[in-house]
Amino acid sequence: MITLQNRCFDEIEIGDCARIQHTLSIRDIQLFATVAGDFNPTHLEAAFANQAGFSGATAPGMWLGAQISGILGSQLPGPGTVYVGQNLQFHSAAILGDTLDISVTVREKHPEEHIISFDCLCLNQHGQTIMSGVAKVVAPTKKITLARPDAGLVSVQTHNAFELLLERCNKLPPFSAAIAHPCDESSLKVAIAAKAQGMMQPILVGPRNKIITIAEQYNLDITGLRIEDVPHSHAAANRAVELVTSGEALILMKGSLHTDELMSAVVKSSLRTERRISHVFIMDVPTYHKTLLVTDAAINIYPDLQDKLDICQNAIDLAHTLGIPKPKVAVLSAVETINPKILSTLEAASLCKMSDRGQITGAILDGPLALDNAISYESARIKKIESSVAGDADILLVPDLEAGNILAKQLTFMSNADAAGIVLGARVPIILTSRADNERTKLASCAIACIMADARTK
Template identity: 90%
Template sequence: MITLQNRCFDEIEIGDYAGIQHTLAMRDIQLFATVAGDFNPTHLEAAFASNAGFSGATAPGMWLGAQVSGILGSQLPGPGTVYAGQSLQFHTAAILGDTLEISITVREKFPEDHIISFDCLCLNQHGQTIMTGVAKVVAPTEKITLVRPDAGLVSVQTHNAFELLLERCDKLPTFSAAIAHPCDESSLKVAIDAAAQGLLQPILVGPKNKILAVAEQYGLNIAGLRIEDVPHSHAAASRAVELVTSGEALILMKGSLHTDELMSAVVKSSLRTERRISHVFIMDVPTYHKTLLVTDAAINIYPDLLDKLDICQNAIDLAHVLGIAKPKVAILSAVETINPKILSTLDAASLCKMSDRGQITGATLDGPLALDNAISFESARIKKIESIVAGDADILLVPDLEAGNILAKQLTFMSNADAAGIVLGARVPIILTSRADNDRTKLASCAIACIITNAHNSPPPC
């Protein structure tokens, strides 16, 4: 608990001083933008600020004014202070990363109204004057000591993991993709957007009249995109798979048909390998400290132990392609101890031993782990779980589709996560998108497919 104590008008003398030192971080700027509605890109985007002549993103001037307010309300005079006025001048910009000294010094006192004026000053780490000014307050006349009130928990939630994936694709070739039945706005638009981004060269497979009608209805420009005309969604799934098996396309993508319809065509074709086909959600969770992979939440309903072996290895291989050299796999259950009545705990223990024996490679496994101790160091500490995976998992291997689907949707809709999706275990990556996905996650799914395709088609290192 932090205790605040004010200084009454009569206790304050000319020349009294209070101040703070603070290093300007992007979260300061983001919080201020959210509260004030000030989304000036000079403050939020380094490239825009650079074009405006600054060496980095800049603090809003009134963010500095808010720091003065914080000193007045919490330090001098402290609790009970009432603002009467403020006048500030800004001499140069505070740049992201600057260490700022912000201070107030008593300038004048007016006993008849208990008003005090303060000189305000902000300097950066180089001693440059950023801001000067005067603030006037009505100082308290009664002593107040209190525990600092709870103003509510505030967090800055940002998404940048998928932007980094898209940046990786800037250096990759554009890959051809067969899109099965893109006959609604969502699936047709992502094809157009992916082409515009240079990610994919889409081949639209479906009833031509339907595709053209959707494009006209929603004002989507599909000029220049190849259309493979087939009569219905079943035929679209079969033809899209044929295009991939023949090598005309290197990526398969689901349009507005059901997942089962597309996957049925896949499993009947030569795209199938000895590996079990499985799905991975690649999740950008603002409240977690790194990208999180969740598997399998879309394909295998009740996987057995050998299914989970393949599901696990598919996710590990994806993690490697994404740049995670030795991913940490948390095998989830309802508890973190082995219980013969809970089959998922037995599977978890077996998978860990399979890893020890080299049946699963390229990762560190631990399980069973409950979700809390898989992603929370504190939970693992409290439960005395000693594990390099606990609290730091890269991959969450769920017990079954129901658990995985609920977890992924909870993270998406209650934790504001972005979830890209990819199907693995076939000879090519298969992109699954949902109408509920935003444009960022749809493009991220395409980017992941491109990264996988590039890895599969690149010569092995010497």
């Protein structure tokens, strides 16, 4: 518990000083922008700030003013202080990463009204003056000591993992992608966006007239996009698979047809390998410290032990492709101990031993782990779980599709996560998107497929 104690007007002398030191972070700027509605790109985007002549993103002037208010309200004079006014001048910019020394010094006292004037000053780590000015307050006359009030827990949730994937694709050539039955606004938009990003050369596989009608209805420019004219969605699935098996396309993508319709065409083709086909959600969870892979939440309903071996290895191989050299795999169950009545705990233990024996390679496995143990160091510590995976998992291997689907959607709709998706275990990457996905996650799915296609060609 943090205690606040004020200093009354009569206790304060000319020259008394209070200060804070603070290193300016992007979270400071983002939080202020959210609260104040100040979305000036000079503060939020380094590239824009550089064009404006600064050497990085800058703090809003009123953020600095708010720090003065914080010192006056919490330290000197402290609780009971009433602001009268302030006059601040800004001499230079506070740049992201600067360590700032912000102080208030008593300048004048006016006993008749209990008003105190403070000199305000902000210096950076080089001693350069960033801000100066004067603030006036009515100082308290009664002593106050109290526990610091709870202002609520505030966090800034940002997404940047997918932007990094898109940046990787900037260095790659565009890959041809067969899109099966892109006969709705969502499917056509992502095809156009992926082409505009330079990631893909889409091949639209479906009824030509229907595709053109949808494009005209939603004012979408499909000029220059190749259309493979087929009569219906079933034919579109088969023809898209043919384009991939022949090598005309290196990526397969689902349009506005059912997943099982596309996957049925895949399973019947030479795209199958000795591996079990599985799905991975690549999740950018703002409340977790790194990208999280969840598998399988879309294809295998009740996978057995052999299925889970393939599902696990597929996810590990994807993690390697994405730049995670030794991913940590948490094999999930409802509990973290082996219980013969809970099959998933027995399979988790078996998978870990299979990893020890080299049947699963390229990762560190631990399980069974409950979800809290897998993603929370504190939970693992309390339960005395000694594990390098606990609290730091890269991959969550779920017991079955129901558990995985509920987990992925809970993270998306209750934890504000972004979820890209990819199908693994076939000879080419397969993109499954949902109409509920935003454009950012759809493009991220395309980016992952391109990165995989590039790795396969090499």
